[in-house]
Amino acid sequence: MSRLNLAAPQNPVEVVEIRFRGRVQGVGFRPAVWRHARELRLGGEVLNDGEGVLVRVQGERAIIDMLVDRIAGDPPPLSQIEAIEITAYAGVLRDDFAIVESAHGGAHTEISPDAALCADCARETTDPFARRFRYPFTNCTNCGPRLSIVDGIPYDRAKTAMSPFAMCADCAREYRDPSDRRFHAEPIACHACGPKAKLVRLDGRHFTFEQFSMLDDVDAACSLIQKGEIVAVKGLGGYQLACDATQADTVRRLRKLKQRDGKPFALMARDVDVIRRFCDLAEHELVALTSPAAPIVLLHANGPEHLPDEIAPGLRTLGFMLPTTPLHVLLLRRMDRPVVMTSGNLSSEPQVTGDTEMTERLAGIATFALTHDRRIANRVDDSVVRVVAGGPRLLRRARGYAPAPIALPRGFAKAPDLLAMGGELKATFCLLKDGAAILSQHQGDLEDVATFDDYRKNLSLYAALFEHEPTAVIADMHPEYLSSKLAREHLAGGTLPLMEVQHHHAHVAACLAENGYALDGRPVLGIVLDGLGWGEDATFWGGEFMLADYVGYTRAGTFKPIPMLGGVQAVREPWRNLYAHLMAEMSWAELTMNFAELELHSYLAAKPRALLDSMARNRINAPPASSCGRLFDAMAAALDVCRDAQSYEGEAAARLEAMVDEKTLADEDEALAYPLTIPNLAGTGLPYIEPLAMWHAVLGDLILKTPAPVMAARFHKGLAKSIAAMTRKLAGSPEDGERRFSTVALTGGCFQNRILFEEVVRRLEREQFTVLSHARVPSNDGGLALGQAVIGAAHLMK
Amino acid sequence: LSHGSGGRAMAQLISGLFHSAFGNEWLARGNDQSAFDVAAGRMVMTTDGYVVSPLFFPGGNIGSLAVHGTVNDIAMAGARPLYLSASFIIEEGFRFSDLKMIAESMGEAARAAGVHIITGDTKVVERGKADGLFISTAGVGVVPDGLDLSAEKARVGDRVLISGTLGDHGVAIMSKRQNLAFETEIVSDSASLHDLVAKMVTAGGEGIRLMRDPTRGGLAAALNEIAQQSGLGFRVQEEAIPVKPGVAAACELLGLDPLYVANEGKLVAIVAPEAAAAVLATMRAHPLGCDAADIGEAVADDHHFVQMATSFGGGRIVDWLSGEQLPRIC
Ligand SMILES: [Fe+3]
Ligand SMILES: [Mg+2]
Ligand SMILES: [Zn+2]
Ligand SMILES: [Zn+2]
Structure with a gap:
């Protein structure tokens, strides 16, 4: 009160409360405020509460505004300010500026995503004169582990995997110093007090170190990888398996040992220059790669150099990430080639997090393990991003994103x-x-x-x-x-x-x-191109056009329901969908009469058709599904890009996309795109996408020996065209008055297909629809x- | 057969048929009930309805199935089956010759099992009120002294033994019903298991915790039921589970998991680890247990899951199904 009176009338001192909302806790926000306030010689305090960060300051209004500008203009790297509100404050403040304890015990919004090593820490880790030179667990409030180490709240060291490590005096000093980058960095550690990395042999034999020039265990692991060994690496949220990506036989060996048939391997490269040798990087891709989340980014494999096919069989994309932790940075320091950095597991299992499990499960795959003594509290997989239609889109949301x-x-x-x-x-x-x-x-x-x-x-x-x-x-x-x-x-x-x-x-x-579509917004047309989901009518759906808002929906259009011969087997074996699709459109006699010369015909003729036919006829484990995913499977089987069995979910569709001839896609006459029509279903009258004409065109193209990449392009275009036509039909023409909807939401796993997505978006936007799609949340x-x-x-x- | 046949001629015809097929002293007395002496000790009683379609299938028919099913339900308590009752609901127009055949195989199954069908009932209902023929059987049996099989007795570490190949009955029924032509004919495993059970009890004694016949819902349902009742989980090894190649091929084509397919002549036994080897050897020496196998073990699991171990130590959940085997894949 008295202080208020001290203010000169021309420069009145104000006391205000500044509220910061968004991702502002657990990201070094309070120390940043503290530093700025000290510099500006403002008195007051900063604290976390249930709504975010609260700053109370007193000073001249201009100086306070300067404080807000500085914070907003240079926020801590991991923070994200969503709102700033300034209100008058009637309380009494101190002269100096202090960080005070949280207003409530929980501070439950403090658990933030794990973040890749920041530039400052990277510099320290590679500086021979720094205290943390080559320390694999360097971190600060701007980077380091969070979700992967937390056991409970409040978020402090005792409730994390760091609890067994008592801070040394140096670390404790940094931890307590508000001017330090490591002020209240719970996982703070150094060589003296923190976790240690250790190279172990998994086959029980003794090391012979003579063969490597060796700085430390991490560097030794690098030598092993260079020599063609498979090394298990204890990463941030789980064990990984690493090997030299340029050595085809090693990659092949890893694939065999991991029992991973065809699913692409993720890659890690020391820096973007290494990546650029294999992939052209677009701006958004570079941004995604170097962001604190440091996800795997799916890149077009169109660089001057090539990696062995075994990395991503049948695909034209490579999934690259940059080193995510100081351990990875140090591991790859001398590595001028990409390494496979795939999850440490056997096919279809989650990646291993425990050290005992690791020795049990991974010993058959890797001879060596680069491990350490910090427990992985929570499994957090690598996130996957793909830049599509000019923006990054998450395909898998985990490390670096959850639980924001x-x-x-x-x-x-x-x-x-x-x-x-x-x-x-x-x-x-x-x-x-x-x-x-x-x-x-x-x-x-x-x-x-x-x-x-x-x-x-x-x-x-x-x-x-x-x-x-x-x-x-x-x-x-x-x-x-x-x-x-x-x-x-x-x-x-x-x-x-x-x-x-x-x-x-x-x-x-x-x-x-x-x-951000408002709760009371008008219904939109949801276009869901998906694999399978249970429908209200107790059949499977998976290619749906829904007039929907948050409360409800009406099913306005669909894909053609086709029996899945053998239920789940139809998902595993694409040829079943090809057969079911063809037999839904024509008889075997018809197919034989016109297309007996096709290899596809003899392939299907060798199948137990009588049995399949009676399954379809008598509905024996042949549930009908209006699935877009199964149509992709059928097409992939027709072109023989993936026919007998898929070795991972979505393989057929991914290979079909990879096969597309871009020139056909861009330049060929629309009229050659495969025709899909939109009649109405008998019974319900629901409009549906009918592929009859498409199949005739496909079979015709096969007879003409049209190249598969051209056919794949015609398929994607035709499908996109029919989706736009369905949308138009459901919207009603503008001449009739208002359209039934102006906004279209694209969702479902099939929209991870870049070509389908871009083709659909282009067509819908051309017709003035507002198109909503997924970016921060997977469409799958x-x-x-x-x-x-x-x-x-x-x-x-x- | 015609409906409303309270008539004497029809009644005599039918009772004559059953009397000759089941032929025993109790039925011969012609009472509405049968009296028999009760053994000292514990008795078990069970009842079951049979509505199988088709009525005739490779390896048996509804009649033999009705005997085997009820005998097995008794046998799963470790008991020796003694007497059965049988009640028939017959749709008007059902062929007498078919009924005769069914009754005869019922009699034959009973004789083979050493049980007597000592009371029964028949009703002929209007067309459409039944699907050909329904049979309901009840049975009683006596449990050997001191034997008390129950799910609560199962312990962590107990072995899971299966008496033979899985899925034979379900696939046989399906192939017949839907006229599916498989490369090899698949025959139902329908059989009475009490003799096998008796020998297992002799070999295993207290070591046998419980037995179950994995009928509807197959081994998956049986193990889930036991898991629920015992408060344990089960972990079975995929490659240890016996399935006939023909059945495996049929299941693969049809997209069915043999774990969920019905059996009518198989039992699953939960056995103390120290008794497992002896019990398994006894099973394998018996004609109905020649393919018996040790397929896994009871584990501690607060969720009471049944899991199928993969060869490297991972596992997938084999849950109850609320209905058919529906794909869960997206
Ligand atoms: Fe879905
Ligand atoms: Mg029963
Ligand atoms: Zn840092
Ligand atoms: Zn320290």
């Missing part, structure tokens, strides 16, 4: 706290809390025991980290999804209401939510939980 909250659109501020369970494959779950969505990291396919264990563990972890007590649970309608069953069983003994949401409606809602089932959550909230707020 996703702000919800207008109308959801008062959403109740909910838990959405997600799907079955690429499982994630989502908490709704304080009007934001917290989408878990990608966890994998729930059928795997270890993945399901992780999923349950993470449900508890997130509930604790975010002090979350849901008022309802939302799950997919599928009768057999393990996540849905867990919700049903978990609730049978509890009191929480359960709401079941249709799969593709959830996809659409996820797309709306991430685009990894985004499902977000959609479920907002649908649940919309219902509960009705």
Whole structure:
């Protein structure tokens, strides 16, 4: 009070409260404020509370404005300010400036994503005169592990995997000094006090070090990789398997030992210059690669040099990331070639996180392991980004992104706290809390025991980290999804209401939510190009046109329902879909009469057709599915790019995309794109995409020996064209008055296909539709939980 | 057969048929019930309805199945089956010759199992009220002294033994019903298991914790049920599970997991580890257990999951199905 009176009248001293919202906790925000305030000689305090960061200052208004400008203009690297509000403050403040303890105990929003080594720490780690020279666990408030090491809240060292490591005096000093970059950096460590990396042999034999020139164990691991060894590396969120990507026989050996048939391997390169030798980098790709999240970025393999085919068989993309931790930086320091850095697991299992499991599971694959004594508290997989239609899009959201909250659109501020369970494959779950969505990291396919264990563990972890007590649970309608069953069983003994949401409606809602589409916005047309999801009519859906908002939807159009011969086998074996598709359009006699000369005909003739026919006729494990994914499978089988079996989910579609001839795509007459028509389904009258004419054209092209890349291009174009035609049809022509919708939301796993996505977007935008699509949340089932959550909230707020 | 045949002629025809097929002293007395002496000790009783379609299939028919099923339900308690009852609901128009054939194979199955069908009932219902023929059987049996098989007895580390190949019955029924032509004919495994059970009990004694016949829902349903009741989990080895090559090929084509396919002449036994080898050897020496195998073990699992171990130590969850085998893949 007295201080107020001291102010000169022409330069009145004000006392204000500045509220910062967004990602401002656990990212070094308070020390940054502290440094700026000290420089400006402002008195006051800064603290974390449930809503973000609160700054209380007194001083001349101009100086206070300067403070705000400096913070906003140079925020800590990992922070993201979403809002700044300045209000008058009536309290008494101190003369100096201080960081004060959090206003409430929890500070639950402090758990941020793991971040790649920052430039400052990188410099220290490689500076021979720095205290942390070649220290593989260097970090600061601007970088380092977070989600991967946290056990509970409050987020301090005792509740992390760093708890066994007592800080040395030097680290403690940095930790306590607000002017230091490591002020309150919970994982702070150095050679003297922190975790240590160690190279071990997994075959029980003794080391002979004479053969390497050796700085330390990390450097020795680099030598091993250079020599063609496969080395297990304890990464940030799980073990990885590393080997020299340029040595084809080593890569082949890794593929065989890991029992990984065809799924592409991720690559790591020391720096972007190494990557540029193999891939041209576009601006967005460079930005994504070098961002603190440091994801795997899928790049076009069009550089001057080539990597062996074994890296990504049948594809034209390479998934590159830069070193994500100081350990990786040091490991790759002398490595001027890319290394395979794939998850340390056997095919279809989650990556190993425990040291004992590692020796059990990976000893058969790697002879050496570069390990360390910091426990991986939570498995966090590498994230995957692809730049499509000019922007980065997440295909897998995990390390570096989760669990950062996703702000919800207008109308959801008062959403109740909910838990959405997600799907079955690429499982994630989502908490709704304080009007934001917290989408878990990608966890994998729930059928795997270890993945399901992780999923349950993470449900508890997130509930604790975010002090979350849901008022309802939302799950997919599928009768057999393990996540849905867990919700049903978990609730049978509890009191929480359960709401079941249709799969593709959830996809659409996820797309709306991430685009900030307001709760009371007009219904949009959701175009969901997907594999399979359970429909309200107890059949499988997977290529859907839905007039939808957050509350509900009407199914306005669909793909042609085709029986999946052998249920799940039809997903594994693309040829089954080819046969089912062809037999839905013509008889075998017809096919034989006109196309007997085709190799495809003799291939199918050798199959047990009588049996398949009676399966289709008598509906024996042949559920009809209106799936876009199965159409891709059928086409891939027709072109023989992936026919007998897929070795990983989506392989057929990925190979088909990779095969597309870009010139045909860009230059060929639209009329040659394969024709798909839009008649109405008998019975329901629902308009659907009919591939009859397309199949005739495909078979005709095969007779003419049209090159497969040209055919693949015609397929993508034809499909995109028919999707635009369906959209037009459902919107009604503008001459009739207003269109039924002006906004279209593109979602579903098939939209990960770059060509299909870009072709559809181009056509819809040409017709003046506003196109919403996914960027921060995957369009595949990894985004499902977000959609479920907002649908649940919309219902509960009705 | 015609409906509303309270008539004497029809009644006599039918009872004559069953009397000659089942032929025993109790039925011969012609009472509405049968009296028999009760052994001292514990008895078990079970009942089951049979609505299988088709009624005749490779390896048996609804009649033999009705005997085997009920005998097996008794046998799973470790008991010796003694007496059965049988009740027939017959659709009007059902062929007498078919009924005769079914009754005869029922009698034959009962004789082979050493049990007597001592009371019964028949009803002929209007066309459409039944699908040909339904049979309901009940049975009683006696449990050897001191034997008490139950799921609560299962312990972590117990072995899971299976008496033979999986899926034969379900695939045989399906191939017949849908007229599916497989390369090799698949024959139902329908059989009475009480003799096998008796020998296992002799060999294993207290070491046998419980037994179950993996009928509807197959081994997956049986193990999930046991897991639920015992509060344990199970971990079975994929490559240890016996499946006939023909059945495996059929399942692969049809997209069915043999773990979920029905069996009618198989049992799964949860056995203490120290008794497992002896019990397994006994099973293999028996004609109905020649393909018996040790397929896995009971594990501690608060979620009571049944998991299929992959060759490298991972596992996939083999859950209950609420209905058919529906793809969960997106
Ligand atoms: Fe989906
Ligand atoms: Mg029964
Ligand atoms: Zn740093
Ligand atoms: Zn230290």
